[in-house]
Amino acid sequence: MLLTAWLEHVPPGTPIIVAALSLAYLANVSSGVGYVVAAAAGHPGIAARAAIGTAFANLALTAMLAPIFGLWGVLVGTAVALTGGALVQVTMVHWRFELPARDYRDAVVPTLAICFALAAPIAVASYTADVHGRLPAACFVLVTSVAYIVLVMRWAARKGRLPIRVGRWLSGVPLLGSPLAAKRATNSPTGPAPPSPLAERAA
Numbered sequence: 001m002l003l004t005a006w007l008e009h010v011p012p013g014t015p016i017i018v019a020a021l022s023l024a025y026l027a028n029v030s031s032g033v034g035y036v037v038a039a040a041a042g043h044p045g046i047a048a049r050a051a052i053g054t055a056f057a058n059l060a061l062t063a064m065l066a067p068i069f070g071l072w073g074v075l076v077g078t079a080v081a082l083t084g085g086a087l088v089q090v091t092m093v094h095w096r097f098e099l100p101a102r103d104y105r106d107a108v109v110p111t112l113a114i115c116f117a118l119a120a121p122i123a124v125a126s127y128t129a130d131v132h133g134r135l136p137a138a139c140f141v142l143v144t145s146v147a148y149i150v151l152v153m154r155w156a157a158r159k160g161r162l163p164i165r166v167g168r169w170l171s172g173v174p175l176l177g178s179p180l181a182a183k184r185a186t187n188s189p190t191g192p193a194p195p196s197p198l199a200e201r202a203a
Helices: 002-007 014-030 032-040 045-069 071-097 101-128 134-158 164-170 179-186 197-202
Strands: none
Touching: 002 014, 002 134, 014 032, 014 071, 014 101, 032 045, 032 071, 045 071, 071 101, 101 134, 134 164
8 A cells, every 4th residue: 555655556576575674674673772772881883793794694695596586585685684683783782781582572572463463454454445546545554554653652651661751741642642651650750760780781
C-alpha cells in the first residue's frame, strides 16, 4: 500500500525487497541504545569498529552473491551484513560493560512481539484491501500508521518503557496519555535518579 501511494505502479518484487530490508534493520534499531551508551561512556570506537565491519561484510557478501543470484544476492548480502553487524555491536557493548545477554533479550523481545502483533492485522489489511489510486492509498497508509503509533505508544507507556519526561508529556496527550504512565512520572523522585547498574559500569 505504501508503494502504491508512492509510485502508483509497483515494480515486481519490490514488496519483498522492502520487507526484507525492513526486517534487516530491526537488529540495527535495537543496537541504538548500546551505541549511545558506549559513546557517552567514552568508547565510540565500539560502534565505529562494528560499522566498518558491517561495511566490509556488505561489500564482500554482495560481491560473492550478486554474480550468482543477481538482485536477490545483493538483497541477501545486505540483509545479512546489516543484521550481523548490529548483533556484533550489541555483543561488543555487552562485553565492554559486562552485561548479561538476557538484558538485551528482555528489552528487545517483548517489544518486538507486541510490534509484530499490532502490525500483523495492518499488513493483512494492506495486502487484501481493494484500494486503487495514489490518494486513497496514501489515506489508508496515514490512517493505519497513526493507529499503529497510538497503540504502540500506549503499550509502551503502560509498561513503563518510556523515559520519564516522555511519559509526562504523553500523559496530557489525548489517546496517547496513560494514567499509569502519568502516575509513574509524577511519583519519580524530585532529586537525581539513582544510577543504574549500566551507568555505574560506564563510570
